[in-house]
Amino acid sequence: MSHIAVFGAGSWGTAFSTILAGGGNDVRIWGRRQEVVDQINAGVNEDYLPQTRLSERISASTDPEEVVGDAEIVVLSVPSQSLRDNLTGWAPLLAGGDRVVVSLMKGVELGTTKRMSEVIAEVGQVPTERIAVVSGPNLAREIVQQQPAASVVACADVASAERVAAACSTDYFRPYTSADIVGAEVGGAVKNVIALAVGMAEGMGLGDNTKASIITRGLAETTRLGVALGADPRTLSGLAGVGDLIATCMSPLSRNHAFGVSLGQGMTVEQVQAEKRQTAEGVKSCASILELARHHGVDVPITEQVNNAVNHGHSVQNMVRALLSRARKHETD
Numbered sequence: 097m098s099h100i101a102v103f104g105a106g107s108w109g110t111a112f113s114t115i116l117a118g119g120g121n122d123v124r125i126w127g128r129r130q131e132v133v134d135q136i137n138a139g140v141n142e143d144y145l146p147q148t149r150l151s152e153r154i155s156a157s158t159d160p161e162e163v164v165g166d167a168e169i170v171v172l173s174v175p176s177q178s179l180r181d182n183l184t185g186w187a188p189l190l191a192g193g194d195r196v197v198v199s200l201m202k203g204v205e206l207g208t209t210k211r212m213s214e215v216i217a218e219v220g221q222v223p224t225e226r227i228a229v230v231s232g233p234n235l236a237r238e239i240v241q242q243q244p245a246a247s248v249v250a251c252a253d254v255a256s257a258e259r260v261a262a263a264c265s266t267d268y269f270r271p272y273t274s275a276d277i278v279g280a281e282v283g284g285a286v287k288n289v290i291a292l293a294v295g296m297a298e299g300m301g302l303g304d305n306t307k308a309s310i311i312t313r314g315l316a317e318t319t320r321l322g323v324a325l326g327a328d329p330r331t332l333s334g335l336a337g338v339g340d341l342i343a344t345c346m347s348p349l350s351r352n353h354a355f356g357v358s359l360g361q362g363m364t365v366e367q368v369q370a371e372k373r374q375t376a377e378g379v380k381s382c383a384s385i386l387e388l389a390r391h392h393g394v395d396v397p398i399t400e401q402v403n404n405a406v407n408h409g410h411s412v413q414n415m416v417r418a419l420l421s422r423a424r425k426h427e428t429d
């Protein structure tokens with residue numbers, strides 16, 4: 097049994113804590129808000145995971161130092177765009193020792209186009225062999241119901257990946273190790289943008305042929321971008337790629353999918369944001385992913401159209417027209 101620190105008391109930070117507790121670890125969660133911390137210490141997190149009883153192995157605090165203590169693994173699960181600011185305060189707690197820092201986040205930083213592991217390395221001063229990413233088809237609500245699921249633990253160092261995988265292995269959660277951190281992060285971030293597009297199509301009343309076409313071409317652009325950044329294409333056809341893409345694009349539980357449905361039904365970005373409290377990473381990351389792709393000369397037409405709809409006021413009808421009027425091309429080019 098070991099002690100693990102989790103930064104972020106939202107739906108995934110809390111749900112992943114339940115996996116870690118199920119793996120036999122004592123888990124301490126850092127939360128920003130005292131009322132959420134108090135709830136977790138009383139065995140619930142009603143704001144993010146209603147009707148879920150949390151393990152007695154899970155406790156929470158607003159004090160980062162108390163949360164880290166002698167933790168062997170530190171897990172980060174805050175919204176991607178807030179990571180840099182938060183890490184500035186947490187960095188002294190992460191450096192040193194042989195602590196593994198795990199990112200659960202699925203986004204790309206605006207302004208820098210950095211992946212979350214790159215932000216952790218830069219701001220947290222954590223060496224690459226101690227940074228891991230956990231990513232896969234893992235909708236928080238299904239995880240807390242202990243529905244069987246698999247995921248990927250990616251880290252440049254095999255021993256660190258194995259330590260994290262051992263900590264999050266339970267009889268319902270099966271982690272696979274990987275050395276491809278780039279593939280895992282690109283798969284996780286881009287699928288949120290594709291889920292927005294699929295949601296928009298659904299909101300417009302379009303059916304399964306349309307959705308399957310967006311998912312498949314979404315995988316093509318995810319793979320093109322991943323490979324340009326150095327990913328192994330097999331990662332993108334694995335759990336952190338196609339697996340998560342399917343779960344997020346098809347599930348009504350996905351916040352990105354649901355956000356897209358509301359846009360497709362005619363709501364504005366501001367209206368949807370005012371209504372939904374939880375993080376839909378693709379809404380911000382569509383711009384940074386597009387910038388990253390352009391920098392590497394990679395064509396990402398679906399991401400480009402999602403960015404047009406989200407950030408430039410284009411209509412969803414315009415998005416469909418723009419995608420279908422592109423010049424014909426060979427499928428595998």
Ligand SMILES: NC(=O)C1=CN([C@@H]2O[C@H](COP(=O)(O)OP(=O)(O)OC[C@H]3O[C@@H](n4cnc5c(N)ncnc54)[C@H](O)[C@@H]3O)[C@@H](O)[C@H]2O)C=CC1
Nearest residue numbers: 105106107108109173174178200201202234235236374375
């Ligand atoms: N919910 C899910 O099913 C899954 C989510 N993820 C990823 O996990 C990451 C975290 O997402 P969720 O927990 O789902 O989001 P969430 O919206 O449920 O929770 C976010 C948490 O961060 C806190 N927060 C918000 N702004 C903050 C700031 N500026 N500084 C510090 N904390 C702040 C919120 O109070 C909340 O506790 C995202 O990158 C998401 O893509 C990954 C797999 C599954």
Ligand SMILES: O=C(CO)COP(=O)(O)O
Nearest residue numbers: 232233234235350351352
């Ligand atoms: O990443 C997820 C499932 O693997 C959760 O997706 P959403 O953030 O869209 O809810």
